Amino acid sequence: MSTLNTAQPSTVYIPGIGDHCHAIAAAMRAYGQPAEVLPPTSPATLATGMASGKGRECMFSLMVIGGMVHRAQQPDFDAERPALFFPSFTRKCVAVNYHSLFKDVLGDHGLAHVEILSPELTNNFRGMGTHPDIVRSLIWYGFIAIDLLMRIQHQRRPYELEPGATDAAYQRGLERIITAIESGDAQQVVRALARSGDDMALVPINRSNPRPRIGMLGDFYMLYNPYLYLDAIRQIEALGGEVEILRFAKFLYFVNSLRIQDAYKKGDRQRALQIELENAYQHHVEAELVASVRYLLNDENPTEPPAHVTAADIKRYYHLGIVNGGFTPGAAVDMARNGVSGLLHIVPFLCIGSIIGAGLAPRIRADLGQIPWLDITFDAQGGTNARTRLEAFLAQVAQFARSRASASPATYHAPQKASACIPLTAA
Known part of the structure; x- marks a missing residue:
């Protein structure tokens, strides 16, 4: 579509x-930037990451660097001017330190020339092709379209009469949406999602x-790879349940709200207003895409609420200004509400963050009618006794659903009165 700038x-x-x-990759390719998605995390790529780490890194860093190093070892790796895409993290996560970590590890593997690419306003969204604004818009259309397609897949697959038919339709839809993004036309994405819904x-x-x-919740990088979530979705479906994954948009809207707060604290009103406009546009795009497949969605509230609703849910249990870890309770309350x-x-x-979220579970459950809650930890050891634990969990879930239905036919609502935050003091 466009000529690539040789500096990219x-x-x-x-x-x-x-x-x-x-x-992301399709939108970049649409406007002249060659891009490729690394293979999903697997035992082989994770082993590469663990062998490259120092023993102090979180799972996310091992996943990312393991995937990149493993890909660089393949004969068709583009060694000319390769770049690893890794957005900037500005607060509440140790990922703010990963740029230097990645450079060190890549250098140890003879890959010091690999750029750590973090497109943002300060570098004119380097690596986002010839029209970064359009690319960013296309990415958002793609995010929501794929998220909706995945939601429809999980809502319908447990009830399918032809095993495998829903997954096949999902794969056709995914390919259709990727092709639409590569066209560079956002309306093609809307039409591709509608056709995939049909x-x-x-x-x-x-x-x-x-x-x-x-509801399946946790860090976003764990929720879309069966290897990392121990294939829990299919196991739950086999045991008679239906799974709803935490919506991707909820996390990104919450990040937007944090960025807006940071901008105001720095006195950068113009930047705060810019992010607020972007956020409003993203909600508009979500509503547009939801409308194209609304007839297939079982959700009472198919679009995400504003981030201030999530923040209010979080504040019942955790102070937003401390460190990461508060998003899990906010997502849990919203899922129970729905x-x-x-x-x-x-x-x-x-x-x-996830460890903090797990620690808050008893307090959250107490406010949600003692809703069943199960923590499953991925530690690359194969998920010992995961099936047995899921069986017991499903039995509790079924009993909870029956009890709640017999008590009241109304949709469950989380308590409106916010409980006090757990007091935490600096060490």
Whole structure:
């Protein structure tokens, strides 16, 4: 579509966190920047990352650097001017230190020439092709379209009458959306999602026996790879449940709210207003895409609430100004509010945010009618007894769903009165 600026990377490699990442690569390619999504984290790539680490890194860093080093060892790796895509983290996560870590590890493997690419306003969104603003818009359209397609997949697959048909329709839809993003036209993405929804609707299902719904939450990089969440979704479906994954947009809207707060604290009103406008635009895009497949969604509230709702939910349990870890309770409350009967928390080993979230679980459950909650920790050891624990969890979820239904037919609502934050003091 456009001629690539020779100063740009020859290929941008994007961590394979999930199918959403294909939206980033496709949008970059649409406007002249070659890009490729790294393979999903696997035992081989994670072993590479663990061998490259120092023993103090969280799971996310091992996933990213392991995937990049493993890809660089393949014969078709673009060694001319490669770049590893890794957005900047400004607060509440140790990821703020990963740029220097990645450079050190890459240098140890003879890859010191690999650029750590963090497109942002200060570098004119380097690596985002010839039209960065359009690329960023396309990425958002792709994020939401893929998220919605995935949501429809998980809502319909447990009830399909032809095993494998829903997954096949999902793969066709994913390819259709990626192709639409590569066209460079956002409206093509809307049409691709609508067509993919129609394709999903053709898969015969039987909902005569509704299943209890389980919300799966945790760090976003753990929720879209069956290896990392121990294939819990299919295991739960086999045991008679239905899984709803934490929506990708919720996390990004919350990040927007933090960026707005930071800008105001720095006295940069213009930057704060710019992010507020971007956030409003993103909500508009979400509503547009939801409308194209609304008839397929079972959600009472198919669009994400404003971030201030999530922040209010978090403040019941955790002070937003301390460190990461508060997002999990906010997501848990919202999922319970929307009718799930159990909460499955995927905890990556050595992630302080998820560990804090797990520690807050008893307090959260107390406010949510003692909703069943299960923490599953991924530590690359194979998930000992995960199946047995899921079986017991599903039994609790089914009982909770029956008890709540018999007590009141109304949709569950989280308590409106905020409880005091857990007091924390600096060491």
